[in-house]
Structure formats: C-alpha cells, structure tokens
Amino acid sequence: MLVRRSGLALLALAVFTGPVLAGCESEGAGEATETEESAADLLERAKQTLDDSESVHFVLSSEGAPTTGTVLVGGEGDMARPASFDGTLQVLALGSTLDLEVVSVDGTVYAQLPFTSGFTEIEPEQFGFGDPGELMDRETGISQLLAEAQSAELGEERRVDGEVVREVTAELPGDLVEQILDSADPSQPVQARFSIAPDSGEPRRAELTGPFFEAGEDATYTLELSDFGADVEITAPTTG
Incomplete structure (x- = not known):
C-alpha cells in the first residue's frame, strides 16, 4: 500500500x-x-523468526469445547528443537478435564496418567492430541499456520504487556489445521487472527476459529507464544 x-x-x-x-x-x-510492510511480508517474517528459534513457550486455551468425547482443550509448556516438549496438556475425557503432565522426546510421548506416580509411554491420539514434540517442525508444525495463511490483511495495532503488536487477519485451509490441532470438518476453512511484534518479528498470539470439535459449530483455539530462544533442556523421563 x-x-x-x-x-x-x-x-x-x-x-x-x-x-x-x-x-x-x-x-x-x-x-x-x-x-x-504488507500482511504477507509480516507473516513471512514471523514464520522465519519462529523457525529460527531453538525453543518457545506456549499457552493454549479454547472456547466452545464440547462436554463429551476426548479432545484437547488447553495446555502450557516448552517446545525445543529438534523435536521435544515438556508441559501440561488439558484433555477432556469421560466428562472431566484432566491435566496430563506430558514429555515428548524424538517421537516418543510420555504422560503421567491420573492416579499414577510415574510416567508411561503413550499413544497421544488416544487422548485427543498429536505428538506435541512435532509442533516446532519447520515443515509440518505451527509455523505452517503463518506460511499457509490466505487472504491476509493488516489489522489494528495495540499494546500487549507494554509491547506493540500488529494484527493480521487471514484464512487457513481446514485440512492444514486438522494436521496441527484438529478439525471436525477439514473441508471448512479456519479464520485466523495473528498478533505479531513488528520490531522483533515474533508471533505472539494466534486466535483460530473454526469447526474444531463439531461440524457446523465454530469454536476457538488461542495460542500464545513467548520466551523465544530460552535455554530449555528436555530429557525423556524414567518410566516404570
């Protein structure tokens, strides 16, 4: 412009x-x-910044989640390259929300299940989520949300915790979002609102709205990112 x-x-x-x-x-x-700087250029710079970071802290929350089924509704933790995660994921299962301590290292996922004192190797799909250690993968992880954004438009500027961020609105392919988070109808696009710090290029927030839990019913996932490049060391826990 x-x-x-x-x-x-x-x-x-x-x-x-x-x-x-x-x-x-x-x-x-x-x-x-x-x-x-155009919306597309800002998204490209944010993706490059995320892909260049060796670690990042994230907080995930949701609105409009169902009361039945097994789905991921929130979480918080650290992701580090090449493929590791350490944190807590909130999963709706059997009508209750469970806080699962989860560690993922090089493709193996461990969780401390309710009423147990140690970690157990699990198949994460049984708990409604994929391998969180893959979220920083440069080809298939969360940076693809920035790379594949369509019809991007610059939005407002605002301050978040004293920092100026620029909003970018866009549309994401439903099948892409299904691979990273989930979707009950991958044929439907997901509406996205990104908040990016223009000085650093760091993506701070992604608010995604689409049919995550039920076809024809919109829900929202909000992903907040911080502590880019922090010194994070994640190791596999002892099981038994």
Missing part, C-alpha cells in the same frame, strides 16, 4: 509500527513516499 506522509508522520510511523521501507521525495511536491 503506497502512502504519502509528512516527515512528522513518518517519524510517528517508525516509532509505533516498526520497520518501514525507506521513502523517496516526490518531485516538486516536497513530500516523502514509503511502503508499509
């Missing part, structure tokens, strides 16, 4: 929205012209 602004407006834009391409002076008009 091409915009004409005064020098004062350019200074304000640099302070509040982050990097802007250098402008050039219009002939005879004495005005500057600059190009704002």
